[in-house]
Amino acid sequence: MSTTTTPDLFTPITPGDLTLPNRIVMAPLTRNRAAMPGNVPQAMNVTYYAQRASAGLIIAEATQVSPEGIGYPATPGIHSDEQVRGWQQITGAVHAKGGLMFLQLWYCGRISHPDLLPDQQQPVSASAIKPAGEAVTFEGMKPYVEPRALRTEEIPGVVAQYRHAAARAKEAGFDGVEIHAANGYLLDQFLRDGSNRRDDEYGGSLENRSRLLLEVLAAVLESWPAARVGVRISPENSFNDMHDSDPQATFNYVANALSGKGLGYLHVVEGDMMKGEGVLDYRQIREQFDGYYMANNGYDKARAQAAIAANATDMVSFGKPFIANPDLVERYRQDAPLNTPDPETFYGGDEKGYIDYPALD
Template identity: 50%
Template structure:
């Protein structure tokens, strides 16, 4: 039997297989209150053949929102909507972690409470645009967080973790990649601070470690994971010595006894998996452009404990069964990735529905 379909221990849980659904922003939440649409429960239920689902990025506070129609976890209404999602996934025997995503400077005043500036470690305008209610808008020069404001953001992550567990999630993942707030602190190009949160690698890593400390204190290390993506360079992120930065960061993660480290690589010039996996004590999740063959190879070689699939799971709800049978996968419709209704969201066929049709 393929190792993909063997159980694996991730934190306090034993997953039924080593197929993980990646966190993917789909922008199916009410714009006014950040409550996920009713169809979100159907979407995740359809994909609950995964041993573990990691939800789309969810903002921990109104300040953390970076895109139109993305969901939050800060209100009772949001918690109730997410509970319908977790109930659906659990009814299928799968596990689900919430990815907590604070976009930091990758936002726009029209998405911020009171039209205020987005926040960041330093007042450096990133290149690019974000989606707002009036279409794409250029990023702006953000507000540099004060120490007291940093402490409040850390507290926001703590409360988001608690609310995620209240909503029935099995754990939480800190989104430390894609140029969002944690990576903005970590990278030398976006962090020019001269206090305890800037300068040396240890200081630049402090925000991530403080956030993880709060999350772990709230829900337990065996229910917390983190995602990183070295040298992805998304949203204007650059670092002067990324290998040393991530080497030091991962060394420090072991103090938290985390459930997992999720490493997604997209065109990195070196093999970060070979660099980082031996340094991490928990489950090591590999993602970034995998297919069945490369996933099985990574597991067989001991380079991964579980493997993470994004677009393949988006377009093929029954991905594990397709892999078991060697069946063809659906093609993803990129025009429906972000926002809209059920088209390109809950209407992808499974092997079973295709036979009925």
């Protein structure tokens, strides 16, 4: 059999009406560098994303859909006019360099703190279960508080915030959106039974626990064609004190429920960011979803090439390699050495460790 037909990281891929020039995706990366007050994208963010425009697709950092959705200081939003204008500068710069960019829609839920929320309100979640650990606030780390369980009648209001944010993302010039249903944030808090003990139509069965995600998806699809929408899940990631009694069954169900809609992709955090490789059979999840599959978590070039060649994934998203290597695609193409990321500058700060990593030339 000819090997020329086997796709690799550099083979274009066409989800819907978009052609990605390669399958090297920039993963959504929280960097805590939005301008304050207002959580507004600013000039150095424009430079940062434009530097990385050679990615097959940039998925912007997680971006809160409303003031109630915030969970960390200096993270951008997509609900105010000022934020939309800030993002327009970024998408314009990325498009000018030939890049494509989706926005990740985010609601943190219990992974927040009253200090970050309007009127010092209590964070909300599927159930009133306090996560272990500490929240990042402007005054430093503080223990998480017990969240308030969303009342059934409040849930349409949360869905409406996603609807509004999806429409604003279109106004901001993005090519599509990704719904963040991973890593212990609100939608994931509903999906997994370690954080969802509800007894209404949003709790209990897999169908009920998936209901909020599917309602949010329907709201987002009012603004965007399905092929311009992705969903991110993290079946066994324990980050943010998450767990599920049967993650294989839960996320096989979720992947199947997301099928038949013509979505652009399913983005899967494979394994556990806290503990390394996982034990789930991710091929089952891939087989339950009828569209393109994007793998994430701990991939390097060799592992990504092998996964694409074996048809275990269609695309791979890279996090830390893109932080330190704005020209990651070219470095992978040439097998050039990579810059080493500096974890001390991942979150917050200024241009150091953000836009000063050198390109090859």
